[in-house]
Every structure is written in C-alpha cells, then in structure tokens.
Amino acid sequence: xxxxxxxxxxxxxxxxxxxxxxxxxxxxxxxxxxxxxxxxxxxxxxxxxxxxxxxxxxxxxxxxxxxxxxxxxxxxxxxxxxxxxxxxxxxxxxxxxxxxxxxxxxxxxxxxxxxxxxxxxxxxxxxxxxxxxxxxxxxxxxxxxxxxxxxxxxxxxxxxxxxxxxxxxxxxxxxxxxxxxxxxxxxxxxx
Numbered sequence: 342x343x344x345x346x347x348x349x350x351x352x353x354x355x356x357x358x359x360x361x362x363x364x365x366x367x368x369x370x371x372x373x374x375x376x377x378x379x380x381x382x383x384x385x386x387x388x389x390x391x392x393x394x395x396x397x398x399x400x401x402x403x404x405x406x407x408x409x410x411x412x413x414x415x416x417x418x419x420x421x422x423x424x425x426x427x428x429x430x431x432x433x434x435x436x437x438x439x440x441x442x443x444x445x446x447x448x449x450x451x452x453x454x455x456x457x458x459x460x461x462x463x464x465x466x467x468x469x470x471x472x473x474x475x476x477x478x479x480x481x482x483x484x485x486x487x488x489x490x491x492x493x494x495x496x497x498x499x500x501x502x503x504x505x506x507x508x509x510x511x512x513x514x515x516x517x518x519x520x521x522x523x524x525x526x527x528x529x530x531x532x
Contacts, residue, residue, distance in 0.1 A: 342440040343372045343411075343420060345494070347386045348519060349398045350511045352492035354405075356467040359487050360440050361404055364465070369404055369440070370427070371395045375411040375418040386524055388412040397514040419453040424461035437461060443468035443484050501525035 342357050349371070357369045373391045385391075392412050399405035410426050411418045420439070427437060439462040446466030449455055459481050467487045497507050502525055507516055519525060 342369055343423065344374065344441060344445075345385065346371065346373045346391050346395050347494050348391070348497055348511055348515055348524070349373075349395045350492045350494060350497055350515075351509070352487070354398060354402070354512070356485075356487045357405065357440060358402070360438070360465050360467065360485060363485065364438055366438065367404065368406065371399055371405060371407045372411050372423055372427075373407070375414055376416065390518075390522060390524065394515050394518055397518055398512045400514075421452075421454040421458050421461065424458060428461065436463070438463045438465055440465050440467060442466060446482060446484065449482070498525040502527060 342353065342360075344353065346353065353371075357371070360366065361369050373388065373395050375388055389412065392407060392409060395407045399407055408427070410430075411423055414422065414426075424437060424439065428435065431437075439458075441464065443466035446464060449458070449464065452458055459479070462481075464482045466482065466484045468484050492510050497510055500507050500510075501519060507519070511519070
C-alpha cells in the first residue's frame with residue numbers, strides 16, 4: 342500500500358484490511374513515499390516521522406508491515422522504482438498488488454514509466470464515498486469501495502491545526518505521536 346501517510350489513519354488501515362481479505366493477501370506492506378515528485382514544493386512531514394507513524398499504526402496487525410524502501414532511497418520517489426525493489430526483495434515471481442487511493446489511480450497515466458508500473462503490479466484503487474471512477478477496461482486495475490476512506494489526511498492535519506480532536510480518526514498511538522512531535526499545528530493546506 343503506497344501513499345504519503347501524512348498522517349496514516351484508520352481509513353488506510355481499513356482499506357488495507359479489506360483489500361487483503363478480498364484478494365486473499367497474506368501480507369500488506371505499507372510504503373510511505375519518500376520525496377514525491379508529484380508533490381514537489383509542498384510542505385510535508387519528514388519521511389522518518391511518517392514512517393514511524395505507519396509503524397505505530399500497523400503494529401497490532403500481524404498481516405501488516407512497513408517498508409523503508411522509499412524513505413531510504415535518495416531523490417524523487419517513483420512507483421516503478423519501488424515495485425522493482427520489492428520484486429528484488431520478494432522474488433521476481435511474486436505477484437504484487439499495489440493498493441492506493443482511487444484518485445491516484447485516475448492519474449496513473451501521468452506516473453513515471455506508467456506502462457512498466459502496470460507490468461510490475463496489479464492495482465487496486467480504494468474509493469472513498471462520493472468519488473467514482475469509471476472502469477478503465479484494464480484488467481490490471483480495479484476499484485473497491487471502502488467506507489472508512491471518507492477519513493482524509495488533509496482533514497486530520499486541518500483539525501490538528503485548529504486544535505480539534507482527531508480521536509477515532511487515527512490510532513491512539515499515532516495521535517500521541519502527533520501531539521508529542523507537535524506535528525500539523527501550523528499546517529492548513531490542501532495536499
């Protein structure tokens with residue numbers, strides 16, 4: 342499951358669990374984006390902090406693990422590089438399913454080396470209520486409705502900046518981490 346995870350929230354966890362159940366996955370690897378070329382110039386929480394929040398959030402589910410592959414790689418993060426690295430780690434015969442937001446799937450054609458990306462993995466776009474994505478006709482791309490995806494990282498950052506509660510939107514450990522680190526207090530953005 343790839344994403345910025347700024348911060349990771351219950352919608353991400355529910356989506357990962359739902360896709361794992363639907364596709365019979367034994368493991369879901371959360372891959373926080375390193376330096377996103379698509380979000381260049383936008384203020385973003387440090388990669389190490391986003392990685393740690395993902396570790397905290399996924400600790401209680403034995404199917405979940407978090408990879409540093411994008412956080413540790415210098416330069417811009419491209420999904421093609423991530424998938425090639427994961428194939429090296431898991432073996433070239435491993436079938437990868439890349440879980441992301443349906444909004445990201447809608448822009449897949451703009452991704453760096455998108456044709457190669459589609460050779461390396463099947464894509465599942467999790468859709469939040471109110472966002473519809475027409476069937477692309479490509480068997481390598483599917484969309485799943487996940488009700489909990491109505492939770493958004495943008496709204497969580499806004500709530501923290503406005504000193505509003507984020508209880509039940511993020512795991513309790515992530516909420517404590519955000520508070521302890523003083524994250525998002527002066528962040529009001531539309532990422």
